[in-house]
Amino acid sequence: MQSRQLTLRLALLGALPFAAFSVLLALGVRQIPWLGNVSELLSSYSLVIAVFMCGIHWGQYLQQNDQQFVNLFLVSNILTVLLWFAYLLIPVRLFLIFALIVFIAILLIDTRLLARSLITASYFKTRLIVTSVVGVFLLLAIYAI
Numbered sequence: 001m002q003s004r005q006l007t008l009r010l011a012l013l014g015a016l017p018f019a020a021f022s023v024l025l026a027l028g029v030r031q032i033p034w035l036g037n038v039s040e041l042l043s044s045y046s047l048v049i050a051v052f053m054c055g056i057h058w059g060q061y062l063q064q065n066d067q068q069f070v071n072l073f074l075v076s077n078i079l080t081v082l083l084w085f086a087y088l089l090i091p092v093r094l095f096l097i098f099a100l101i102v103f104i105a106i107l108l109i110d111t112r113l114l115a116r117s118l119i120t121a122s123y124f125k126t127r128l129i130v131t132s133v134v135g136v137f138l139l140l141a142i143y144a145i
Contacts, residue, residue: 007123012129012133014049018137019137022144024038025038025145026140047095050103054077054106058072072109086098100135100142104131104135106131
């Protein structure tokens with residue numbers, strides 16, 4: 001029980017930069033002294049977290065038997081490269097939309113993993129909560145930019 005609550009708390013702490021940067025953008029704050037442009041900070045953090053989530057799927061793939069419904073190794077690597085290219089090549093607002101789509105796609109993959117008992121219900125619940133929080137704040141930022 002302690003471990004589940006700690007996992008949720010840490011995951012929500014990871015969502016705090018999404019909340020902070022999105023609220024700042026909604027309030028019209030575009031620069032943070034010594035840190036830089038708020039939308040670029042949000043974009044780079046979104047990239048880091050989305051790639052981290054892809055890495056989790058890669059690890060899950062390596063830990064499973066041949067019962068995978070999708071090659072998580074391949075999908076996680078493709079998403080990682082696409083995220084990186086999108087971060088480098090498209091405007092911030094479009095990148096945040098793309099990152100939101102990737103977060104939703106990763107959650108949909110987790111839904112399938114849960115249905116096959118490859119992840120626990122408590123892990124999925126944490127993912128659902130945190131992805132929902134991140135999604136709401138990304139939508140706020142997309143609207144504010």
